[in-house]
Amino acid sequence: MLGKNEKESILASIRSSVLEERKEEIVEKETISSVPEEKISISKKRRSRNRNKKKKSPIIKINELAGIDPKILSFKEKYMEDEKNREFLRFMNAAKIQGDEVFDEMEFFSVRMNHSASRVLILEPSIDDLALKKGQKWFLIKSINTDEYMQFVREFGPRETKPKEFMEFAIKKCVLLPKMDEKELLAIPAGTLLTIYRTVLDISDFNKMYKIVEV
Known part of the structure; x- marks a missing residue:
């Protein structure tokens, strides 16, 4: 059993500890309340500005489109009306x-x-592309139209007699994207070049099958 003096000593120690904790809480509250409202307001404004920076301003979006031909923007808007076209763009991106x-x-x-x-x-x-971690290559191509083909015939003669010249002619005329000058186009690896050429012939109907019927 504790004696009277010991009990009084323990109680005094507890009271002293509680008083110290309360003093610390009071000092902390007084410190916070002593900060001028002006500084608090500035801090809030800074936080607000930082939040606004994260949001893309519509003005920036307008500036991005400022240098683009309105005809292109109009075509894009019309192109996007078709769900199939929207799906293609999602696939491309x-x-x-x-x-x-x-x-x-x-x-x-x-x-x-x-x-x-x-x-x-x-x-x-x-295989080389895979080693370099390169993906698929995309090309936008078109067919050879009649005027272009007749231009070649006038300059070189029938395409069957000038196969190399006709391949170069077709590649230069029909590869629309990516944009490359003549030197860059003809520097494309041979396998890629031949694949593009065969595709151009296909969509130009040069490889079209036909029948001749005697009547």
Whole structure:
């Protein structure tokens, strides 16, 4: 059993500890309340500005479109009305994120606007591309029209007699994207070049099957 003096000593110690804790709480509250309201207001404004920075301003969006031809924007709007076209654009953007070599979206619209019958050719990566972690290659191509073919015939003669010249002619005329000069186009690896050429011939109906019927 504790004696009277010991009990009084323990109670005094507890009271002293409680008083110290209360003093610390009072000092902390007084410190916070002593901060001028002006500083608190400035701090709130800074937090507000930081939050606003994270949101993209509509003015920035307008500036991004400022240098684009209104005709292209109008074509894009009309193009996007078709669900099939919207699905294609989603597919194209996803392919770009995954590492495919894809042309720019607005560049696509600017060319597609003038070549409504153009096609997208997607080539699988080669062994070297895989080693370099490159994805598929995307090309926007078109067919050879009659005027272009007649131009070649006038300059070189029948395509069967000038196969190399006709292949180069077809590649230069029909690869719309990515944009490359003549030297860059003809520097494309031979396998890729031949695949593009064969595709151009197919969509130009040069390889079309036919029948001749005697009457």
